[in-house]
Amino acid sequence: EAGVAQSPRYKIIEKRQSVAFWCNPISGHATLYWYQQILGQGPKLLIQFQNNGVVDDSQLPKDRFSAERLKGVDSTLKIQPAKLEDSAVYLCASRPTWTDTQYFGPGTRLTVL
Amino acid sequence: AQKITQTQPGMFVQEKEAVTLDCTYDTSDPSYGLFWYKQPSSGEMIFLIYQGSYDQQNATEGRYSLNFQKARKSANLVISASQLGDSAMYFCAMREGLGGGGNKLTFGTGTQLKVEL
Numbered sequence: 001e002a003g004v005a006q007s008p009r010y011k012i013i014e015k016r017q018s019v020a021f022w023c024n025p026i027s028g029h030a031t032l033y034w035y036q037q038i039l040g041q042g043p044k045l046l047i048q049f050q051n052n053g054v055v056d057d058s059q060l061p062k063d064r065f066s067a068e069r070l071k072g073v074d075s076t077l078k079i080q081p082a083k084l085e086d087s088a089v090y091l092c093a094s095r096p097t098w099t100d101t102q103y104f105g106p107g108t109r110l111t112v113l
Numbered sequence: 114a115q116k117i118t119q120t121q122p123g124m125f126v127q128e129k130e131a132v133t134l135d136c137t138y139d140t141s142d143p144s145y146g147l148f149w150y151k152q153p154s155s156g157e158m159i160f161l162i163y164q165g166s167y168d169q170q171n172a173t174e175g176r177y178s179l180n181f182q183k184a185r186k187s188a189n190l191v192i193s194a195s196q197l198g199d200s201a202m203y204f205c206a207m208r209e210g211l212g213g214g215g216n217k218l219t220f221g222t223g224t225q226l227k228v229e230l
Contacts, residue, residue, distance in 0.1 A: 031216065033218075040222070041222060041223075042117075042204050042206070042220025042221055042222055042223055043158070043204075043218075043220050044220070045217050045218065048216075048217065056217060089156055091158060093158070095216065100146050100148075100163065100165075100208055100216060101148070101160050101163055102160070102216075102218060103160060104150075104157055104158035104159075104160075105157065106155065106156055106157045107156040107157065107158075109156065
């Protein structure tokens, strides 16, 4: 079974530019999560989708971050405009309905200069 | 207050020995779940083990076991017979509530484990 796929793996941009990350969850997983992991910290939830609906986006900085999950499968996370403090690893995870366990992708390492 | 506390920023262990990584948690919810994930330098979070708050027995998965002490609110990870490939960052995480639609995970700050020859 294929795992959670994410791209790109690495991205370097300058502040005030925009960037987008893509995630393809494990087939059949209805729930999808985006986490932000700043260096030296644990991941922090940004947004959670159930199929194509948002369940929790309370910690998403909505003035610059947006996310969508069209058709309840793939998801994209966008930052516009990026700030220096957005430098982090962005992790996508998915979860099937029958378990509490979340399965993570390899992450996208973003560097904002 | 921190919901998940990992007090060991770094740990060293010799190959083939056992090691315990500490995790304490804070919740007033009677229903919760505790997870341990491994994060190698490649960055991917790898699920290791899960313990539900109502589970009577400590969870085990191969060389991993979870020492769950509910009254002390601790959920320590025990790795037996350490291997060089166990060198990684280890995160403890908690899910509060009954799961299902909520299921948000709160992570600790992690423990960096180094296995030495």
